[in-house]
Ligand SMILES: [Zn+2]
């Protein structure tokens with residue numbers, strides 16, 4: 001059985017910026033970013049930045065680390081690792097893209113804060129040989145933020161606080177905001193509790209300047225099912241001259 005180490009591939013995710021609000025270093029600038037070893041959810045460019053941010057990060061870090069323990073105790077540790085490998089292989093573009101078109105942020109930037117995306121995936125019965133093909137597409141649902149309580153129960157408020165805190169921070173750095181994606185992964189046959197991951201997605205101002213893109217949902221489905229990177233897909237459409245047809249200018 002192939003085994004993917006989450007940590008070995010996580011560093012490949014691009015555009016990670018230092019979690020310390022006062023620091024603007026990011027991976028994009030060629031900086032080596034390190035994950036917080038406890039929660040494995042936030043990045044820092046240096047131990048100095050990490051130390052300076054610890055009073056702010058401490059509470060969330062503990063909550064995230066506890067969530068990882070829950071995953072382990074529910075027997076979903078393997079799905080957590082598979083998801084991290086899949087996310088790293090896909091890169092940040094897929095979820096950015098789903099948020100941009102699913103939330104129609106170019107027409108309704110306020111949707112970044114008032115709605116969220118629920119992405120349902122299925123683990124394959126046969127384990128693939130590339131993390132890109134780890135999951136099968138289930139569905140994408142756009143929900144009002146008020147539906148989060150029903151979905152996550154007691155931890156909904158924590159998540160809302162975390163997202164709005166992140167939203168404030170990235171806006172201060174000139175980004176459009178932080179959208180919320182809840183990913184749920186079911187095992188083949190639907191056995192056991194699903195693995196659920198809360199993914200904050202930072203949207204740039206460029207996303208607000210996008211055009212309507214018909215068929216984005218089918219394309220997301222293809223990208224996930226075929227295990228292709230989104231760049232590959234766009235390049236293919238461009239080559240065949242279909243990209244213009246796919247984009248309806250407003
Ligand atoms: Zn820093």
Ligand SMILES: [Zn+2]
Nearest residue numbers: 036038039061
């Ligand atoms: Zn942490």
